[in-house]
Structures are given as C-alpha cells and as structure tokens.
Amino acid sequence: MSSKVPIDQLAQHIGEQVELRGWLYNKRSSGKIAFLEVRDGSGTVQAVTVRGKVEPATWEVIETIGQESSLAVTGTVKADDRAPSGVELVVEAIEVFQAVEGYPISPKEHGVEFLMDRRHLWLRSAQQHAVLRVRSALQKICRDYFYERGYVLFDSPMLTPLSVEGTTTLFETDYFGRSAFLSQSGQLYQEAGAMAFGKVFCFGPTFRAEKSKTRRHLTEFWMLEPEIAYATIDDAMDVAEDFICTVIAQALVECRSELDVLERDLSALEAVQAPFPRLHYDDSVKLLQEAGEEFEWGDDFGGGHETLLSKHFGKPVFINRFPARIKPFYMEPDPERDDLVLGCDLIASDGYGEIIGGGQRIHDPVLLESKLEEHGLPREPYEWYLDLRRYGTVPHSGFGMGLERLVAWVTGRPHLRETIPFPRTIGRLEP
Numbered sequence: 001m002s003s004k005v006p007i008d009q010l011a012q013h014i015g016e017q018v019e020l021r022g023w024l025y026n027k028r029s030s031g032k033i034a035f036l037e038v039r040d041g042s043g044t045v046q047a048v049t050v051r052g053k054v055e056p057a058t059w060e061v062i063e064t065i066g067q068e069s070s071l072a073v074t075g076t077v078k079a080d081d082r083a084p085s086g087v088e089l090v091v092e093a094i095e096v097f098q099a100v101e102g103y104p105i106s107p108k109e110h111g112v113e114f115l116m117d118r119r120h121l122w123l124r125s126a127q128q129h130a131v132l133r134v135r136s137a138l139q140k141i142c143r144d145y146f147y148e149r150g151y152v153l154f155d156s157p158m159l160t161p162l163s164v165e166g167t168t169t170l171f172e173t174d175y176f177g178r179s180a181f182l183s184q185s186g187q188l189y190q191e192a193g194a195m196a197f198g199k200v201f202c203f204g205p206t207f208r209a210e211k212s213k214t215r216r217h218l219t220e221f222w223m224l225e226p227e228i229a230y231a232t233i234d235d236a237m238d239v240a241e242d243f244i245c246t247v248i249a250q251a252l253v254e255c256r257s258e259l260d261v262l263e264r265d266l267s268a269l270e271a272v273q274a275p276f277p278r279l280h281y282d283d284s285v286k287l288l289q290e291a292g293e294e295f296e297w298g299d300d301f302g303g304g305h306e307t308l309l310s311k312h313f314g315k316p317v318f319i320n321r322f323p324a325r326i327k328p329f330y331m332e333p334d335p336e337r338d339d340l341v342l343g344c345d346l347i348a349s350d351g352y353g354e355i356i357g358g359g360q361r362i363h364d365p366v367l368l369e370s371k372l373e374e375h376g377l378p379r380e381p382y383e384w385y386l387d388l389r390r391y392g393t394v395p396h397s398g399f400g401m402g403l404e405r406l407v408a409w410v411t412g413r414p415h416l417r418e419t420i421p422f423p424r425t426i427g428r429l430e431p
C-alpha cells in the first residue's frame with residue numbers, strides 16, 4: 001500500500017511508493033513521455049509518466065487534463081539532484097478528481113489588475129505562494145520574539161469610539177444607533193495593558209481610510225504593537241532595533257527556500273545589523289535639503305524622502321524627535337524643545353519605507369487633557385484613557401510595526417498588495 005506524503009517530505013521516502021494529492025501546475029509531453037509538475041501546497045514535484053508503463057486510460061487522462069486539475073498520483077520516489085526538491089516521482093497511476101480546462105491564469109504574463117481580480121486563484125502561483133508562506137512564518141517569528149521576552153499578548157478591540165492616528169482616516173460604522181470606528185491602532189488599549197501587565201503586545205488588523213493610492217498603503221493592514229511601562233523613547237528604539245535584527249536574521253534561516261523562489265537579494269537582508277543610526281528630525285531635514293529635495297522643516301516625509309534617507313545610510317535608520325504638529329495628540333513633548341515630540345520612526349533599508357512608528361507617551365494627566373483639546377478631540381470617550389494617568393501613571397513607550405511592510409521588505413516585493421492574501425485598497429474591496 002502506498003502512503004500519503006506531502007511533497008516537501010518526499011526526500012525522506014526515496015525508493016518507496018507514495019500517493020500525492022494535489023493539483024496540476026504545469027505539463028509537458030512529447031507523446032511518449034509526460035512531465036507533470038504537481039503541487040500540493042507544501043511544494044511541487046515533477047511526476048514522470050512513460051507511455052506504455054501506465055494503463056492506456058491513465059495515459060489518455062494525462063494527455064487531456066489542464067492546469068489546476070485536481071488529482072491523486074501514485075508513484076515511486078526517485079532521487080534527482082537537478083530538481084529543487086531533490087526528487088522526482090515515477091508515476092504508476094493517476095486518479096483525477098476534476099479535470100480542468102481553461103484555467104484563467106496561464107504561465108504567460110498577465111496585467112496586475114487582471115491578476116488582482118483573480119486573487120483567489122493567483123495565490124496558487126509559485127511567487128505568490130512563496131510570499132504568503134513568508135508572511136505566515138514572519139507572524140510566528142514576531143509573536144515568539146515577544147512571548148520569549150515576557151510580554152503578554154493583550155488583544156485590542158477592533159470596534160472603538162476613539163481615533164488614535166488623526167480623524168481623517170477613520171472608517172465610521174453604525175453601532176446600534178451610535179457611531180463607532182474601526183481601529184486605526186490598538187495602542188491606547190495597549191497602554192491600559194502595560195499598566196496592568198508591565199509589557200504587552202497586540203497583533204491584529206487595523207483600518208485606515210487611506211484616500212491616496214500608493215504602493216505602501218492598504219486600508220486594512222496588520223500591526224504588531226508592543227507597549228512597555230517605565231520605558232523611554234530610547235528604550236523603545238532599543239527594543240525595535242533588536243526586534244527587527246532578530247526577525248530578519250531568523251527569516252533568512254527559516255524562509256530560505258521561499259526567498260530563493262523569489263530571487264531575493266539576501267545580502268541586502270544580511271546587512272540589517274545593529275546599531276541603526278538614530279537621526280534627529282532636524283538632521284534629516286538638512287540631509288534631504290543637501291540632497292536637493294524640496295523639504296521644509298515641519299514637513300512630513302513622503303515615500304521618496306524615506307527611500308532617499310534609507311539609501312543614504314545603507315541600513316535601517318531611526319528618525320526621532322518630530323515636529324509636534326505632524327504627530328498625534330498622545331506623544332510626549334521633548335523636554336528640551338517644546339515644538340518637538342518624543343516620536344520615532346524606523347525607515348527600512350532599500351526603499352521599503354517606514355516600517356515602525358512609535359515613541360514615548362504623555363504620562364501627565366493635565367498635559368494629556370490639554371493635548372486632547374488642542375487636537376479637537378472629544379473628552380468623553382477618552383475619560384478611561386485619562387484614568388490611566390490619574391491612577392499610577394508612569395513614563396511608558398511603545399511602537400507599531402506594519403506586517404505588510406515587513407513582508408514586502410523581506411520578500412523584496414515593491415507593492416504591499418502582494419503581501420496579504422486579500423488586499424484592501426481605496427479601489428479594491430473584491431475578491
């Protein structure tokens with residue numbers, strides 16, 4: 001009897017008869033010998049069929065089935081040094097679950113919109129498959145990083161009456177006759193968690209009605225947000241730096257075969273080593289101006305500025321101490337300059353943009369009240385948040401990392417739309 005073995009484990013079954021269950025990815029036939037590329041989700045393998053060595057009915061099936069036909073293949077595993085999997089399968093029998101004709105995504109080039117409209121199928125192609133496996137691995141690596149260092153996973157709600165990152169990107173929804181928003185960031189709730197548990201993190205979807213079309217913005221994206229009691233902005237940068245270095249190093253080991261499929265330049269990722277430069281906002285302005293950019297003190301960075309800064313240093317770079325007027329209400333003012341706040345952004349290397357945003361939070365209750373008012377935010381929904389400053393307030397800091405930006409960086413995808421199974425952007429709600 002043949003045993004069912006996933007393709008990525010075939011190398012441990014050389015000489016044995018096995019059964020694979022999967023889909024036909026590609027096919028070449030000379031009329032005498034047919035090479036079927038079969039995928040099963042864990043990998044792909046070449047299944048070789050020789051006419052006359054299988055039942056005539058089986059040969060006929062092979063001649064007619066098209067791409068993405070679902071099938072079970074029984075055959076003997078043979079070592080093959082030239083194959084990426086190290087093996088091939090010599091076919092003895094094939095059972096077809098569904099013979100498919102006219103699969104819409106052929107190996108020829110398609111436009112991105114065509115592929116995005118068929119995202120539910122496009123996911124099966126080798127490159128998309130590799131990107132999403134990296135995403136899956138990165139989520140685990142990121143979670144484990146915080147679990148292993150004593151953080152408590154503390155989930156923030158998705159429905160909230162609060163705005164965190166400004167009111168212009170809120171998705172509003174009816175909540176039994178009241179107005180609610182989809183969460184822009186779990187941060188404010190993490191602050192409650194930090195006061196209860198010391199070190200917490202959340203990792204979930206967040207929503208922003210981003211009205212501009214850019215390759216770095218989705219309207220639904222996943223954010224990992226640690227929050228730490230008794231921590232300063234410098235502590236937050238220390239954690240972010242060690243976190244990113246650890247995650248990238250681990251991805252280089254664990255995602256090696258996927259990065260090979262994607263032809264990612266590994267040396268770019270190997271160069272991600274601490275320490276990362278920590279650039280004062282004022283100095284970043286000077287640097288941009290010297291590079292000939294039209295950038296005034298007080299401006300926020302655009303994608304081009306971020307790319308320029310990261311290329312200048314050749315490694316990830318922190319920008320810290322931003323003008324208060326371009327940052328949210330909760331940021332602690334710089335004790336040395338009242339026009340600045342203790343915010344920090346981490347710009348990824350090679351032009352993958354801002355990957356982390358964070359900093360130190362206001363801990364003084366009176367100052368926080370005045371900032372809410374200054375930013376035109378209603379007092380009542382933030383009463384509980386003010387309680388955190390009334391009862392045992394301490395300096396605390398944290399940050400948020402965008403998962404899709406991390407996946408784009410690690411996999412070398414220029415556009416975030418390929419880094420999540422079903423991307424949501426201003427122009428796309430389907431599939």
Ligand code: 4AD
Nearest residue numbers: 185187217218221225354355356357358399400402
């Ligand atoms: O810089 P942001 O807006 O920071 C916050 O939301 C803080 N409340 C986080 C915190 O301190 N707990 O967002 C954090 C990160 C960005 O650096 C970026 O990686 C990602 O989230 N991000 C987006 N990713 C995809 N699409 C978007 N529209 C994004 N907006 C932010």
Ligand code: MG
Nearest residue numbers: 345354356357
């Ligand atoms: Mg930001």
